[in-house]
Amino acid sequence: MKKEVDRLAAYRTLSDRDLIELLSCSDADTVSYLHRRAREVAFLHFGNKVYLRGLIEISNFCRNNCFYCGIRKDNSEITRYRLSHNEVLMCCREGYALGLRTFVLQGGEDPEQTASWVEAIVRDIHAEFPDCAITLSLGEKSYRSYLRLRNAGADRYLLRHETFDSGHYSYLHPPSMCIARRIECLRNLKKLGFQTGTGVMVGSPGQTLEHLVQDIRFIEELQPEMIGLGPFIPHHATPFAGETAGTIDRTLRLIAICRLMLPKALIPATTALASLPGKGRVGGILAGANVVMPNLSPPSLRKDYSLYDNKVAFGSESAQGIRDLAAELQDIGYEISMARGDHAGYEGWK
Ligand code: SAM
Numbered sequence: 131m132k133k134e135v136d137r138l139a140a141y142r143t144l145s146d147r148d149l150i151e152l153l154s155c156s157d158a159d160t161v162s163y164l165h166r167r168a169r170e171v172a173f174l175h176f177g178n179k180v181y182l183r184g185l186i187e188i189s190n191f192c193r194n195n196c197f198y199c200g201i202r203k204d205n206s207e208i209t210r211y212r213l214s215h216n217e218v219l220m221c222c223r224e225g226y227a228l229g230l231r232t233f234v235l236q237g238g239e240d241p242e243q244t245a246s247w248v249e250a251i252v253r254d255i256h257a258e259f260p261d262c263a264i265t266l267s268l269g270e271k272s273y274r275s276y277l278r279l280r281n282a283g284a285d286r287y288l289l290r291h292e293t294f295d296s297g298h299y300s301y302l303h304p305p306s307m308c309i310a311r312r313i314e315c316l317r318n319l320k321k322l323g324f325q326t327g328t329g330v331m332v333g334s335p336g337q338t339l340e341h342l343v344q345d346i347r348f349i350e351e352l353q354p355e356m357i358g359l360g361p362f363i364p365h366h367a368t369p370f371a372g373e374t375a376g377t378i379d380r381t382l383r384l385i386a387i388c389r390l391m392l393p394k395a396l397i398p399a400t401t402a403l404a405s406l407p408g409k410g411r412v413g414g415i416l417a418g419a420n421v422v423m424p425n426l427s428p429p430s431l432r433k434d435y436s437l438y439d440n441k442v443a444f445g446s447e448s449a450q451g452i453r454d455l456a457a458e459l460q461d462i463g464y465e466i467s468m469a470r471g472d473h474a475g476y477e478g479w480k
Contacts, residue, residue, distance in 0.1 A: 131160045138390045139167050149346060150339045153383055161383065168386035168418030171393045176420045178464045181396065181471030183232040183265065184225035184426035184449050187435040188213045192238025194269070195304045198334060200365035200436040201238045207367045209434050212240055217428065218251050219258070225426045226259055228449050229468040233259075234288070234423060236267035243268070245275035249282045256283030263470045267327075270311060273318045280322045285472070287319045288327035290358050293337065294344040301336045316352060325473045327356030327396075332384055333376020334362040342384065350391055355473035356421075357388045357395050360402030361410075363438035378403065378410045382417040389418030394474045396421050405442045412462055421471070422459075424449040 131151060138144045144152070152164065189212035190201040201208065213221070222233050233255060237243065248268065255264055266279060267288035276287070291312050293299050299309040319326040330345050331337075349357060361376030381403055389397060398421040399414025411422065425432060425443045429450075432443035446454035456466050472478075 131155055131157065132163050135160065135164050135167050135390075138387065139171065142391045142393070143350065146343050149343050149387065152387065153339050153342060153380065161379070164383060164386045165417045168389040169416055171389055172418045172420050175394050175474070179420070179467035179469075180415060180459055180464050181232070181421045181467050181469065182230055182452070182455075183234045183398075183421060183423040183471075184221070184228075184230040185234045185236060185401075185423040186213070186218060186221045186225075187237060187425070187427040187432070188218055188235050188268075189237035189240040189243055190435050191240040191242065193241055194239055194307065196307070197302055197304070197369045198331065198362060198365070198438075200368060200438055202368060205365075205367045208436060211431050211434055212237075212242060213428070213431075215247070215251050215254070219254060221426050221428065222255055222259060222262075225449055226262065228452060230424075230426070230449065231261060231468055231470045232263040232265060233426070234265040234267060236288070239269040245271060245278055249278045252279055252282040252284050261470070263472060270315045273322075276315075276318055276322055276324070280324060284324065285476070286325040286327065286356065288356060288358060289315055289319065290327075290329040290331070291316060291345070291348060292330055293334065293341055294348040295341045298336055298341050302334060313348075316354075320352070320354075323477060325355035325396075325476050326352075327358055328352060328354045329356075329358030329360075331362040331376065331402075332359055332381040333374070335370050335373045337362075346384075346387065346391070349388060353392065355396060355476065357392065357397045358400060359384050359388065359397070360400035361406055363402055363405060363440070365436065365438045375406065378406055378408050378413060381410070382413050385414055385419050386417040396471065396473055398423055401425070401442060401447060402438065404447055405438070405440055412458060415459065415464055416462060422455065422466075424452060424455060
């Protein structure tokens with residue numbers, strides 16, 4: 131199928147049938163060719179640089195009950211925490227000293243961390259670190275709330291759509307959530323000038339190749355600046371405890387396809403990819419990813435942000451282990467970049 135890979139690289143699109151074939155074919159040469167072409171495209175735009183983002187997990191309280199997620203409201207097994215305004219600032223200070231120039235504030239949809247609370251912390255981070263980018267990943271909010279956060283100085287927002295198919299969305303989420311709302315949020319974020327990230331869990335329960343093609347079509351249409359793709363990994367205290375995890379192989383194929391379709395997108399080699407046994411993170415970079423998000427949360431709380439079992443948060447997965455990460459990347463010919471690493475088309479904060 132090398133012809134199809136070349137066609138994807140040249141025209142940045144492919145038929146549904148060819149996408150399904152690429153996602154499922156068992157020809158190892160085709161797969162390594164797909165990775166190679168994606169890597170070449172990433173190299174063209176980013177050279178051998180990998181951008182780093184400091185990930186601060188600000189709260190594991192969540193009002194939602196997503197069937198796959200370990201911090202879902204009904205999971206009574208985890209110890210809940212939320213960082214204070216000051217604790218978030220302390221994390222940023224530590225990250226800044228380590229050289230990080232993007233802070234990603236991620237958390238459950240915590241009713242106590244209201245738009246005003248988040249707005250105040252964004253304002254303070256923006257004032258203290260004007261040379262840093264601020265990314266938020268705090269779930270669904272109203273247009274007004276997103277506007278306030280944008281005006282306070284937030285540059286980017288990550289909100290995976292998880293699956294575009296409404297039937298599959300209902301299979302993964304309780305009736306209080308719907309795909310239409312999520313898509314509306316993503317369109318609002320785009321409208322407000324956020325560098326917007328979407329994406330899916332690869333291999334989530336009930337996911338078919340046809341679903342993935344719909345996801346690719348949505349990504350093609352939305353043209354997000356960031357694309358988050360990680361394997362689904364079961365969490366023992368969720369309704370999906372007994373389900374099978376997604377594979378590194380399929381996740382890497384999807385990363386490579388997205389890289390060829392959206393050459394300038396910011397695509398992380400995700401924590402979930404690094405959490406499965408195997409060389410997921412390095413594999414992600416070699417399949418066209420160009421971002422890594424080391425964990426910058428207070429170390430004693432990291433175990434409580436347990437989205438799935440065996441989530442890695444220490445060593446080269448942590449901000450304190452950047453040197454190990456740099457060595458890991460150097461082994462495959464890449465270097466870490468401490469630049470803000472905005473998307474090429476970003477018009478900045480106004
Ligand atoms: N509340 C925000 C949101 O929903 O976008 C941010 C936090 S949410 C926990 C971050 C991401 O974790 C989700 O988009 C989802 O894809 C991922 N995630 C949750 N449970 C997972 C699991 N079991 N395996 C892999 N990824 C998971």
